Amino acid sequence: MTDINTTTRDDAHPLDEALALQPGAPGHYSGRSTPAYWNMVGPFGGVTAATLLAAVLRHPQVLGEPLSLTVNYAAAIGEGDFTVQAVPVRTNRSTQHWTVSVLQPPAPGAEPQVTTTATVVTAVRRETWSAADMALPAVPAPARCPQVGPLFPVQWLRRYEMRPVGGALPPEWDGREADSLSQLWMRDAPARPLDFPALAAMADIFFPRVWLRRARQVPAGTVSITVYFHAGAPLLAATGTGYVLGQARAQEFRNGFFDQTAQLWNEAGALLATSHQIVYYKE
Amino acid sequence: MTDINTTTRDDAHPLDEALALQPGAPGHYSGRSTPAYWNMVGPFGGVTAATLLAAVLRHPQVLGEPLSLTVNYAAAIGEGDFTVQAVPVRTNRSTQHWTVSVLQPPAPGAEPQVTTTATVVTAVRRETWSAADMALPAVPAPARCPQVGPLFPVQWLRRYEMRPVGGALPPEWDGREADSLSQLWMRDAPARPLDFPALAAMADIFFPRVWLRRARQVPAGTVSITVYFHAGAPLLAATGTGYVLGQARAQEFRNGFFDQTAQLWNEAGALLATSHQIVYYKE
Numbered sequence: 001m002t003d004i005n006t007t008t009r010d011d012a013h014p015l016d017e018a019l020a021l022q023p024g025a026p027g028h029y030s031g032r033s034t035p036a037y038w039n040m041v042g043p044f045g046g047v048t049a050a051t052l053l054a055a056v057l058r059h060p061q062v063l064g065e066p067l068s069l070t071v072n073y074a075a076a077i078g079e080g081d082f083t084v085q086a087v088p089v090r091t092n093r094s095t096q097h098w099t100v101s102v103l104q105p106p107a108p109g110a111e112p113q114v115t116t117t118a119t120v121v122t123a124v125r126r127e128t129w130s131a132a133d134m135a136l137p138a139v140p141a142p143a144r145c146p147q148v149g150p151l152f153p154v155q156w157l158r159r160y161e162m163r164p165v166g167g168a169l170p171p172e173w174d175g176r177e178a179d180s181l182s183q184l185w186m187r188d189a190p191a192r193p194l195d196f197p198a199l200a201a202m203a204d205i206f207f208p209r210v211w212l213r214r215a216r217q218v219p220a221g222t223v224s225i226t227v228y229f230h231a232g233a234p235l236l237a238a239t240g241t242g243y244v245l246g247q248a249r250a251q252e253f254r255n256g257f258f259d260q261t262a263q264l265w266n267e268a269g270a271l272l273a274t275s276h277q278i279v280y281y282k283e
Numbered sequence: 284m285t286d287i288n289t290t291t292r293d294d295a296h297p298l299d300e301a302l303a304l305q306p307g308a309p310g311h312y313s314g315r316s317t318p319a320y321w322n323m324v325g326p327f328g329g330v331t332a333a334t335l336l337a338a339v340l341r342h343p344q345v346l347g348e349p350l351s352l353t354v355n356y357a358a359a360i361g362e363g364d365f366t367v368q369a370v371p372v373r374t375n376r377s378t379q380h381w382t383v384s385v386l387q388p389p390a391p392g393a394e395p396q397v398t399t400t401a402t403v404v405t406a407v408r409r410e411t412w413s414a415a416d417m418a419l420p421a422v423p424a425p426a427r428c429p430q431v432g433p434l435f436p437v438q439w440l441r442r443y444e445m446r447p448v449g450g451a452l453p454p455e456w457d458g459r460e461a462d463s464l465s466q467l468w469m470r471d472a473p474a475r476p477l478d479f480p481a482l483a484a485m486a487d488i489f490f491p492r493v494w495l496r497r498a499r500q501v502p503a504g505t506v507s508i509t510v511y512f513h514a515g516a517p518l519l520a521a522t523g524t525g526y527v528l529g530q531a532r533a534q535e536f537r538n539g540f541f542d543q544t545a546q547l548w549n550e551a552g553a554l555l556a557t558s559h560q561i562v563y564y565k566e
Contacts, residue, residue, distance in 0.1 A: 067540060068507040068561050070353040072402050074373035074380040089384075089397045090357035095506065095563075097357040097400055099382065101372075114372045117380055119355050119400050121507055121561075125538040128566040131496060133463050134534040180416050213414060223378065224351040224404055226509045228561045230537045251417040251546065252554045254513045255408040257350060259557050261544060263534065271535045274542050276559050278351050278404075278511045280378075283411040 013192045014159055015201070018047050019054045021084065029055045029084045033077055037156040042076035044156035045222050046204030050197035052100045052118045055084040057196065062088075063096040064124035065233060066196045070226045075115040077104055083112065086120075094124045125232055136269040139165045142185040142243040151207060160205060161189040163243070169207060170215035180209040180250040191241040194272075196229065199236070202244055202264060203227045203275035209250035209260050210281045218282050223257070225277040231270065239266040256280060296475045297442055298484070301330050302337045304367065312338045312367045316360055320439040325359035327439035328505050329487030333480035335383045335401045338367040340479065345371075346379040347407035348516060349479045353509045358398040360387055366395065369403075377407045408515055419552040422448045425468040425526040434490060443488060444472040446526070452490065453498035463492040463533040474524040477555075479512065482519070485527055485547060486510045486558035492533035492543050493564045501565050506540070508560040514553065522549040539563060 014036040021029035037047040049071045056062055082104040090097045102116035139145075142163050150157035151169050167182030186205060188198060208220035231239070248262040262275040297319040304312035320330040332354045339345060365387040373380040385399035422428075425446050433440035434452050450465030469488060471481060491503035514522070531545040545558040 068355070070402060070507070070509060072351070072380050072404055074378075075375070089400060092358065095357075097355050097397075099400055114380075117372060117382055117402050119353060119402060119507075121355055123506075123540065125540070128539050128564075129497070130535075130537045131460070132535055133492075133496070133532065177414070209416075213416070214412070223406075224353070224402075224509075226353060226507075226559060228540075228542045228559070230535045230540075230542070232538065249416065251557050252415055252513045254413045254554075255515065256411050257406065257408070257511075257513075259511045259513070261557075261559075271537075274534050274544075274559075276509060276511070276544075276557075281411075 013190065015188060015192060015198060019051055019197055021055055021058065027059060027086050029086070030081060031084055032081050033079055035155060037159060039154050039156055042078065045073055045225065046201035047156065048077060048102070048116060049204060049225060049227070050201040052084060052102065052116065053120065053200050054197045055086040056098050056100060056120045056122065059086050059088065062122060063091055064094070064122045066120065066229045067095070067123040068121040068226070068228055069118065069200055070224065071116060071118045072224045073116060073222055075113070077102060077115050082115070096122045098122070132271055134263055134271060136245060136265045137183065137247065139183055139245060142267070145185055159189055161187050167212060170212065172215065173217055174215050176215045177213060178215060180213040181247070182206055182212060183245065183247045185243040185245055187241065187243050193241055194236045194239045194244070196236070199229070199231070199264065199273050200227050202246060203262055203273055204277070205246060206248040206260065206262060208279055208281065209248065210253060210258055213250060213253065220279055220281040223278050223280050225275065227273055227275045229273050231272040235270055235272065239272065242267045244272065296473065298471055298475060298481060302334055302480055304338055304341065310342060310369050312369070313364055314367060315364050316362055318438060320442055322437050322439055325361065328356055328508065329484035330439065331360060331385070331399055332487060332508060332510070333484040335367060335385065335399065336403065336483050337480045338369045339381050339383060339403045339405065342369050342371065345405060346374055347377065347405045349403065349512045350378070350406040351404040351509065351511055352401065352483055353507065354399060354401045355507045356399060356505055358396070360385060360398050365398070379405045381405070415554055417546055417554060419528060419548045420466065420530065422466055422528060425550070428468055442472055444470050450495060453495065455498065456500055457498050459498045460496060461498060463496040465489055465495060466528065466530045468526040468528055470524065470526050476524055477519045477522045477527070479519070482512070482514070482547065482556050483510050485529060486545060486556055487560070488529060489531040489543065489545060491562055491564065492531065493536060493541055496533060496536065503562055503564040506561050506563050508558060510556055510558045512556050514555040518553055518555065522555065525550045527555065
């Protein structure tokens with residue numbers, strides 16, 4: 001019931017408003033796309049990923065914490081209401097496998113259609129031998145990296161504080177080819193204690209690598225994203241409202257699609273999540 | 284009908300036998316796990332991924348070629364028959380989104396249960412500006428890298444010709460910590476012209492990174508794998524029965540799970556696929 005109230009509280013964080021879900025039939029949740037995270041033709045994909053994950057996390061049968069999330073963007077979500085369906089298809093002793101989908105009528109009164117498919121794995125984790133093979137890069141502290149305003153005029157960019165370290169948008173769209181690596185410090189704006197949905201959203205924050213690689217702003221959109229969560233709840237709590245360093249680079253651009261690998265660390269150097277996506281781009 | 288015959292042809296390649304599927308109701312296919320690709324407690328996960336993809340590719344409604352594949356291993360597949368269900372949940376102009384699952388009764392006569400979930404995106408691709416950001420590493424040619432026998436006594440390892448370049452299994456299980464990078468030349472044994480299912484299987488060929496990182500052979504198993512296909516059919520045809528260089532490295536080992544990024548190039552240096560997985564490991 002608290003979520004319903006959240007949507008009307010004046011002091012609610014915009015991310016909590018975007019993630020507000022009303023339970024209906026078992027595993028069915030009603031949500032509503034919010035203008036605060038609007039991208040060009042639909043909600044910011046990261047917020048859609050966060051919403052799917054939020055549905056799993058509030059399901060009464062959920063086991064453990066998020067381990068893996070794959071979201072496939074089949075169609076843009078439109079303004080207004082949508083339904084999230086989250087089904088625990090197999091529950092093992094320490095892992096649980098979910099299929100999740102978003103449905104929305106393409107027009108008022110029409111039959112709902114699938115806009116988004118996803119799979120989620122949750123797991124009960126326990127402390128074991130652990131080690132990092134991908135260390136936080138040597139970068140200046142957040143305070144030494146000036147904050148930039150929205151890179152282009154869409155609402156969702158106003159929901160993040162971004163402090164680029166390197167690989168910002170090209171200063172001129174002159175078609176000069178360059179490296180595809182970007183690094184930036186980021187956090188929610190206004191600041192909000194990090195949780196799993198917020199981390200999932202941040203994994204999708206990077207502008208299309210093809211813009212950087214080609215210094216050319218061609219149409220592009222994520223087709224599928226996967227996030228692996230390395231952090232558990234205690235590490236997220238320790239990260240709190242601190243900054244997250246995001247790093248992204250492409251591996252291959254080929255015939256209309258490129259892929260991207262990404263890492264997200266906290267300021268203390270712990271790798272919170274790794275992520276990959278495949279992205280459509282137009283010539 | 285040809286597939287049914289394939290399973291009884293004496294000269295069939297073992298991979299074609301493993302991928303043989305018999306169509307039933309629309310989108311339903313019957314398969315059978317084959318001893319040739321048996322791992323310790325079920326089929327080699329790469330062959331399961333390949334089988335799911337094969338079901339999509341032979342579906343009468345398939346659009347284009349594979350772009351993305353995510354497979355979640357919810358339970359081991361047992362000996363004998365299983366059913367693959369492939370559903371095209373959304374078809375756009377140039378992309379198509381699939382949900383796929385494997386079902387098998389846990390015991391004879393019992394209700395089938397989901398052992399594996401997957402999502403697949405297929406796409407019609409056309410030639411555009413393309414570029415590589417992850418070049419083939421400087422490695423010796425396959426002929427200069429001696430072939431090794433199966434690293435441990437399971438059947439599926441006999442189905443691959445492996446020529447390690449670096450990062451082979453530790454010579455001694457002495458707990459000495461090391462880098463998690465492996466590189467090897469590989470191809471099907473016997474040689475078989477590369478196709479999408481074979482490439483998907485190869486993306487899962489790497490032994491668990493935790494064994495290399497810790498020089499300790501702890502229990503480990505893939506929970507979820509994603510493969511992005513950069514090659515189209517012409518590039519696969521050009522690769523033919525040539526060798527594929529596989530490279531894998533972990534990013535983080537944390538509390539029972541590690542992730543792995545992987546790249547697969549052909550001998551000419553073209554990046555055929557990139558892949559990621561999250562793997563369970565025991566202390």
